[in-house]
Amino acid sequence: MAVNMNNDVKPEPALSAASAPVKKRVFSGIQPTGNLHLGNYLGAIRNWTQTQAQYDNIFCIVDLHAITLPIDPKELHRSTRQLAAIYLAAGLDLRYCKLFIQSHVREHAEASWIMECFTPLGWLNRMTQFKSKAGENIESVPTGLLCYPVLMACDILLHQAHYVPVGDDQRQHIEFTRDLAQRFNSHFGQQVFIVPQDQIREVGARIMSLDDPTKKMSKSDPNPNSRINLLDDAKTITQKIERATTDSERLVTFDSNRPGIYNLLSIYQLLTEQSPQQIEDEFAGKGYGDFKAALTEQLVATLAPIQARYHELMNDLPALENILKQGADAVRPTAAATLQRIKDVVGLG
Ligand code: AQP
Numbered sequence: 001m002a003v004n005m006n007n008d009v010k011p012e013p014a015l016s017a018a019s020a021p022v023k024k025r026v027f028s029g030i031q032p033t034g035n036l037h038l039g040n041y042l043g044a045i046r047n048w049t050q051t052q053a054q055y056d057n058i059f060c061i062v063d064l065h066a067i068t069l070p071i072d073p074k075e076l077h078r079s080t081r082q083l084a085a086i087y088l089a090a091g092l093d094l095r096y097c098k099l100f101i102q103s104h105v106r107e108h109a110e111a112s113w114i115m116e117c118f119t120p121l122g123w124l125n126r127m128t129q130f131k132s133k134a135g136e137n138i139e140s141v142p143t144g145l146l147c148y149p150v151l152m153a154c155d156i157l158l159h160q161a162h163y164v165p166v167g168d169d170q171r172q173h174i175e176f177t178r179d180l181a182q183r184f185n186s187h188f189g190q191q192v193f194i195v196p197q198d199q200i201r202e203v204g205a206r207i208m209s210l211d212d213p214t215k216k217m218s219k220s221d222p223n224p225n226s227r228i229n230l231l232d233d234a235k236t237i238t239q240k241i242e243r244a245t246t247d248s249e250r251l252v253t254f255d256s257n258r259p260g261i262y263n264l265l266s267i268y269q270l271l272t273e274q275s276p277q278q279i280e281d282e283f284a285g286k287g288y289g290d291f292k293a294a295l296t297e298q299l300v301a302t303l304a305p306i307q308a309r310y311h312e313l314m315n316d317l318p319a320l321e322n323i324l325k326q327g328a329d330a331v332r333p334t335a336a337a338t339l340q341r342i343k344d345v346v347g348l349g
Contacts, residue, residue, distance in 0.1 A: 026051075027161035027196070029060035029102065032079035033071060034219035036086055037227040038299075039207035042270050043167030047201060049091035051165075057097040058159050058331055059087055061324075064102045064109060064151060068144040069133070082310075084320055086230060089309035100327035102155065107335040111154040112147070114342055118184055119150050128172060153177035157193040158335040164196050168205035169216060174198040188345040192338070204270045210244040213259035231307055234300045241296045252283035252291045261288070264295055271298040 028048060030040060048059060061083045066076055080101055087099055102108055124130065124146050134141045144151075156164055156177050164174050174196070181193040209215045209226040217227045225240050232240070245260040254276045256262050268291075269279060283291050313320055343349050 023054070023056040024162040025160060025194075026055040026057045026163045026165060026199075027060070027156050027159050028165050029062040029065075029155060030083060031062050031066045032076065032083040033066045033069075034079075035227075035229040035231065036083065037207075037217055037219060037229050038267065039167065039217035039227070040219075041090065041230055042204040042207050042267065043201075044165065045087065045090045045092075046270075047165050047199070047204075048097075049093075052093060052096040055096070055163070057092075058161070059092060059097055059099050060102050060155060061087075061100070062102045062152075062155065065148060068142055068148050081317060081320055082314065084324055085310050085313035086306070088313055088320075088323070089306045090230075094323065098327045098330045099323060100331055101324055104324070104328035105332050105335050107158055107332070107339040108151065108154055111158055111335075111339050111342060112151040114346060114348070115154055115157075115180060115184070116147055116150050118187070119180060123176060123179070124149060127176070129169070149173050149176045150180070153180045156196050157181055158338045159331060160194045160334060160338060161196050162194060163199045165199040167207075168200055171198060171200060184342075190345055192341050192345055203266055207267065208259060208263040210240060210263075213245055213263045228299060228303075230303060231310070232303070234296075234304070237299050237303070238296050241292050241299070244292070246288050250287050252286060252288065253280050261291075264291070268295050268298060271295075271302055 026048070028044060030036070030044060036045075048057065061080050063076060063080050066079075084099060084101070088094075092099065127149055130146055130148065133145060152173050153176060156174075157180075164170075164177070166174065175198075178195050178197075181195045185191050185193060185195070207217045209217050209221060209223075210228070211223055211226045215221070215226075219227075221227060225243055228237055228240055241264075244264060246264070247258050247260055249258060249261075252261065252265070254262060254265050265276070265279060268274075269276060272279070274282075283294075
């Protein structure tokens with residue numbers, strides 16, 4: 001797993017939509033909240049690592065998003081470093097990627113205010129993630145939770161990204177980003193922003209909960225057995241997979257009408273990179289016990305090296321801080337140039 005810690009990230013020249021980089025640009029991020037789980041890995045981070053050499057990549061730890069719900073300040077600070085260490089441990093390579101903390105590039109927050117003033121309230125009211133996170137508390141949740149998609153759009157648009165690799169739950173937010181970019185460009189008759197596209201894979205875009213496979217695997221699920229955390233040890237993984245919901249049919253076959261086994265098989269498919277047919281052949285005549293043992297083995301083999309590298313990185317926090325500072329310094333010129341362009345067309349300053 002190559003982590004190029006010595007490769008200095010050079011600041012890049014300021015970009016506008018008219019002077020896009022030769023390699024297409026990828027932007028994505030994750031909130032430093034809670035434990036990262038297998039859904040975050042298979043739906044997002046692993047995909048980033050697999051295509052990183054083809055693109056000019058920017059990956060962000062979106063700490064400004066994390067404060068849209070209550071979070072302890074010390075925990076936020078530590079989780080931010082932990083997430084950066086996971087990014088690197090999972091295989092992001094600094095030859096291809098710039099990593100930074102969102103709040104280190106203040107252009108994100110400034111752009112977000114301006115873009116909120118160009119966002120119809122009805123668009124935000126339609127966001128399903130806001131509705132599900134606000135629940136019954138619609139009058140008391142922080143306003144930031146409602147405005148979250150505008151900040152997310154600014155993250156992507158400020159860096160003139162072409163592609164945004166995410167899991168399926170972010171589809172509506174990327175559509176919102178595209179709509180906002182198009183609306184702003186057309187309102188001012190200029191291509192201020194590149195209109196980005198989502199990159200959502202067919203398999204792995206929605207890893208489901210282990211105890212209720214009709215719901216997505218989620219950091220905020222109160223049941224810890226519903227997810228495999230990336231830092232779970234072998235014993236915990238074994239117990240969680242043993243308990244994972246299946247059905248009474250005992251057939252190891254890909255059948256989306258049996259969501260429990262289907263989810264586990266999809267995870268196995270991603271980890272082994274085999275076709276569904278190869279997997280069904282491997283387990284023909286065998287039961288769920290054999291399959292779950294093989295899945296556990298694959299999970300432990302995948303996660304153990306990531307965990308070892310993660311602990312090494314967390315043991316050298318100054319080096320990690322340096323990577324994050326270099327990342328912020330490298331991406332700031334493009335963000336600043338885009339923000340200036342926004343202010344110029346709006347007439348600010
Ligand atoms: N279950 C999942 N399957 C596939 N991809 C997933 N992602 C999240 N869950 C799954 C993808 O991981 C990235 C995380 O982005 P985020 O910052 O929006 O994550 P989050 O909201 O902190 O994490 P969760 O687990 O999604 O938390 P809950 O459900 O509690 O809000 C994104 O690319 C996302 O699509």
